[in-house]
Amino acid sequence: MGSFARCSPSSGPERFRNIQLQEFDTYDQNFLQLQFLRKRSKIIEIVAAKDIIFALATNQCLCFLNLSPDELIRSLFYNKNNDSLITVSVYGSDNFRSLKIRTTSIEYIRRNKLDAGIPLFETESLKWPGFVEFDDVNGKVLTYSAQDGIYKVFDLKNYNFLYQFSDKNVQEIKISPGIMLLIFERTPSHVPLQILSIEDGTILKTFNHLLHRNKKVDFIEQFNEKLLVKQENENLQILDINSFELTEVSSTDFLTPSAFIFLYENNLFLTVRNRTVAVWNFKGELVTSFEDHLLWHPDCSTNNIYITREQDLIISYCKADEPSPSPSDEPPGDATVISMSNILTGKCIAKISANDPELRICPGRRGETGHSSIRSTVREALEDVTALFYDEDRKEIYTGNKYGLVHVWSTRVGCCL
Incomplete structure (x- = not known):
């Protein structure tokens, strides 16, 4: 470089x-x-696995070109658990609305056996706004089928199904080490929250977090036992979900960021x-x-x-x-x-x-x-x-x-x- x-x-x-x-x-x-x-397109993602570089362009993927002219690879994930590349694709045959996932061994890619990939989660309906999320920290995969409102969790090592849950009031899910935070549809005065074990889906805690009425929620983030909540023009709130001790940071000192990265x-x-x-x-x-x-x-x-x-x-x-x-x-x-x-x-x-x-x-x-x-x-x-x-x-x-x-x-x- x-x-x-x-x-x-x-x-x-x-x-x-x-x-x-x-x-x-x-x-x-x-x-x-x-x-x-037929025209050049920008690189939107780069992933490296040992001696291979995977570069995802807007329209194609270097080192792992689309196996079908009908296919567009949307994202890449290197699964270090089994030394494979996972690709998430959409297809023109259904107007690019459904996600298709495939895993291919890095060794097969190195040998140029690009057709040796194995489809994953074929039984899942991942039509938009359904999604798949790969959680490298916990070694899990989360899928959501919008068609039936079911969330499923799989083992990232072998893709075995672990458990599922369903609630159409879930607005967002945040994953951190060991747990998942379920954020439900807010009321004027509070937002319902639920914390699940990432390992088996056991409900660990259910509680409401009070909100300022008529104020937009800028973000809700979860990091271990700490819950971070920020509303428009309000102080940052840091809540310990075990002791419920609340720390506030002045809105003039902490302005709403456009991105978070937990260290x-x-x-x-x-x-x-x-x-x-x-x-x-x-x-x-x-x-x-x-x-x-x-x-x-x-x-x-x-x-x-x-x-x-x-x-x-x-x-x-x-x-x-x-x-x-x-x-x-x-x-x-x-x-x-x-x-x-x-x-x-x-x-x-x-x-x-x-x-x-x-x-x-x-x-x-x-x-x-x-x-x-x-x-x-x-x-x-x-x-x-x-x-x-x-x-x-x-x-x-x-x-x-x-x-x-x-x-x-x-x-x-x-x-x-």
Whole structure:
């Protein structure tokens, strides 16, 4: 991918030194059965499994191309429990309204046996607004059939059915370690809540949370024993569901974020608002404000943010210190960087920058499927990044852009061979 420029002489970790850039192209001119596949589309998601990169573009998926011209892959999930890739697809034959799930062993994909995938949850009716959710933390799969109003939970290791429940008044479900929070349709004065064991569906607690009348609920989030509730222009409420002790944080200190990421390892939570990242504890105290880590995209898609397994580092697509003026809405490459910051201190430890003189570009190989015949400069590779992923084992960052190009920023020796 690109090379990292240090933020300060002594702060750059060794893992982000001597970066080399490679480029891959997801656009396949031989795969033109459908009209909408005849133009380039942006990368919306990247997943890595050992030595394979899966890049999901708007219209197709590199390394796992649609098995049928009628199929569109909507999302990817790497199941580390059995070393397989799960794809969630829709089909034109039913107006793209029903989800179809398939699992394919990484070993089969490596051998190019793409038709060896096994359908999952075939008995479930997952027509919109039905859904499937993969819970890596608890090792579970949650499905919802809107047709009959039934939620089912399966084991992520072997896809065995575990239990089901049904309630048409459920408005939303939040999953955290060990439990599920069921949020029911609110009344003017309160919202009914129920907590279930994620393992067997046992009801652990049922209670009501009082609300300010005529005030919109901005969010309800669950993290272990802590319930976070925020209403429009009201204080953040942090409720301990065991003791029912309530902590409030002033609405002027805690503004409603556009995204939440729970940091399970550190018992903290990260918020994004107006491109700004912050970390809080469950006393409602600000733990970390980040220096030099202003996100580029205002919609703060988590596909442009990666948090390491130990939750000590955040890697994001960010604005540069002094971005160059651009006559269009697209960022010039020297206006953007890939920033790496310490989550507990907020310090920037390294960057991928177009201005890094030590960044090395690896020669591409033309004419091969999945390899680019377009030679991007580092500046071009950093323009309009739409997806980001960090492979911690291989020490590589993968970015995708609006042109369907995937860039690999690698510290591995010999990556250019």
